Amino acid sequence: MANCIICHLGIIEGLDKYETCPNGHPTHYDCLKEWLVHSSNCPLCREKYSDAVIDKFKEFIEEKEKEQNEFIEQELEQDKVKKIKVVADQVAFLKFVETIEELIEIEEYEYALSRLELHDEYPIVTPKGQQILFLKGKINYLRGRFDLAINFLFKLVKAKFNFPEGFLLLGKSYEALGLKDKAQWAFERVK
């Protein structure tokens, strides 16, 4: 009894269907079927299988290749959709920030804040979450609510130390409340 060179199990003469490479290395019929999808050479001696052998599996190989290509295309498609979503989300966010800046420009502070409240979904560790915090701090500073401004801006610089604009407004807010030491501490961190 010979052993299949792919699965190493026995090939029972007269019971198992099998094939051999030109150098006589035996494989189960079903083992070879899967192997030929990847290579037309014997896994042991690298000799190419005869056309007669390969032809027997032709249909199966073509079917498998088609399946693989479809799978790859599907993956690529999903990847593309994901990337488009990320870009679309980024563009929407930038537009939103622009709207808020415009509202600040015309001193519509309450309305700007109410719009910002609708965007609490971004975690504080993300750039978007930090941008929202900064805008909330900035608006409160501009409308003279220095205590609230400090609240937001302190949270911001704690989450992202490298945020000079945040420290600047934080310092100005402390200053407005007469907290000179704290203002100094914040200003020192504006780089």
Ligand SMILES: [Zn+2]
């Ligand atoms: Zn086998």
Ligand SMILES: [Zn+2]
């Ligand atoms: Zn061989």
